[in-house]
Amino acid sequence: MKTSKIFLMLATLAGAVWLAGCSTPDYRIKEHPEIFAQLDPQEQAMVRAGQVGLGFSMDAVKLALGNPDRVTIRTTNQGQDQIWHYVETVYYDGAFVYGGPYWRGWGGRRWGGWGWGGGWGGGWGWGGPWGPYPVGPVHTYDRFRVEFRNNKVIEFNQEMPQ
DSSP: OHHHHHHHHHHHHHHHHHHHHHTSHHHHHHHOHHHHHTSOHHHHHHHHTTOOOTTOBHHHHHHHHOSOSEEEEEEETTEEEEEEEEEEEEEOOSOEEOOSEEEEOTTBOOSTTSSSOOBTTOEEEEOOSOOOEEOSOEEEEEEEEEEEETTEEEEEEEOOOO
């Protein structure tokens, strides 16, 4: 029994380390050394730091930031621009709701005239399934927004969370 729990914990830890490794610039550079070798030394330093600069190619941006979460195309008088969105979701970090036993006060429901009762004391029941669940608004924003024209970065925005 102890051996299976230890194995499960080690497997979970190994999976988490593997997934975390996939999202780093170092991992992406190791996967695509030929693209990294084509960059000049300043661009290489920026990619290693997970940064993007004007004039970067789409491949260099993928090395620095990974694949975009969403892509949009904008057509203007100057041609088509491709916009890569790297999305971040922020959850309210204050109160949480937990499922579990509860007690209804005055005016609770009466099930078929008997059973869980009504009036004062109202009845009791179970919330569920068990939480916690974040309460409040969820805010999604473009953490990074990279705009390309002719395969080169022409605009780069980084939005700060509020």
